[in-house]
């Protein structure tokens with residue numbers, strides 16, 4: 001919150017004279033005051049202004065102050081609200097505090113008393129945000145711990161992510177479905193300076209085009225036929241925090257144009273509003289689509305691509321980091337068996353081997369679901385191979401003799417290094433730290449043709465340091 005918004009108070013009462021009086025007194029005590037004569041106006045002010053506290057009369061024209069208070073809290077959950085009541089309505093006052101009012105005051109009230117209540121409420125709010133900040137610090141540590149990574153590939157990703165998280169740059173996360181894009185996005189927010197401010201996630205693929213614009217930018221009451229109430233959009237909710245635009249590859253072109261303008265101008269208009277709102281958000285975008293190909297074919301705007309593709313994070317599919325499987329499987333097993341109140345202690349060696357052999361097209365999410373299913377149906381305290389992946393296609397028994405397995409590995413190694421060097425044998429030999437002639441012999445031995453690797457595109461291959 002800015003210094004200005006820390007002192008701005010909204011007063012809602014249907015008595016204009018009372019509003020005039022209270023405005024004068026609060027302003028004399030150094031507060032900024034915004035007033036509203038009715039509920040609708042109050043909601044407009046709540047959505048448009050950055051407020052520290054509200055004072056609401058219990059008896060309003062169209063409904064009672066308690067339901068208005070609840071609506072205010074649905075928009076600004078941490079806003080302290082002081083309820084004003086007529087003498088003798090102690091029951092409603094108690095109900096108001098039960099439902100989340102900070103406190104109540106009987107009308108007519110002593111002005112000094114009101115000032116004292118306001119100060120206490122604001123102090124309370126400052127403490128709450130300090131507590132949230134400290135919790136955030138703990139969570140931040142905790143959340144990176146929550147990301148299981150043993151493979152070099154994932155460790156490099158996490159190292160990169162922890163370095164870019166505090167920079168405030170726009171992050172673009174690319175990875176197949178279920179690789180952990182959302183988990184990483186949240187961890188980036190929690191490791192950034194914005195951790196105490198909101199994190200708002202929006203799945204662009206899950207919302208129909210007609211609603212997406214109002215979801216993102218909000219609307220005023222009456223902006224379109226069904227707009228009975230004004231609505232604070234995701235961008236406004238994420239103010240000073242982070243917005244996660246998931247599945248951005250599914251965003252329709254018309255909305256892409258609007259998003260681009262918001263990112264350029266750091267301002268936007270809620271639908272039906274003439275007044276632009278300033279917005280300060282960090283953007284994290286994610287997709288499992290080949291967005292560069294979409295740019296080429298014209299289904300994703302090139303200018304928007306460059307604006308969001310500032311710091312790329314590539315999450316490798318699970319089949320390319322199989323070393324992570326045992327650790328992930330154990331991690332999910334413990335977590336899920338605790339949640340299901342079962343005492344499953346481990347996974348048998350044969351079951352683990354099955355997990356390692358499978359290709360995981362659905363990545364970590366599929367692994368998590370598989371373990372969940374296994375824990376649910378097992379009657380033993382160790383998960384056996386018969387309940388792991390019975391329905392999935394696995395290569396036939398592949399525990400080969402040592403010599404054969406070693407040859408498989410060597411051939412795979414030569415293939416990978418040729419892919420990386422696009423079939424350049426001299427470079428490949430250099431990487432393998434072998435003489436060119438020796439490497440050439442290996443290529444011949446495994447019946448490989450360097451020219452077959454000319455066009456290979458290994459975007460996830462990481463060369464050794």
Ligand SMILES: Nc1ncnc2c1ncn2[C@@H]1O[C@H](COP(=O)(O)OP(=O)(O)OP(=O)(O)O)[C@@H](O)[C@H]1O
Pocket residue numbers: 146147148149175176177178179180181182183184288328364365368
């Ligand atoms: N490295 C990891 N450590 C622990 N849990 C993980 C890891 N990666 C993914 N998960 C878990 O796997 C599940 C899928 O992850 P997430 O939802 O972040 O993937 P996603 O890439 O956003 O998937 P989608 O493209 O389907 O939206 C989640 O339950 C997440 O907590």
Ligand SMILES: [Mg+2]
Pocket residue numbers: 181182246
């Ligand atoms: Mg996701």
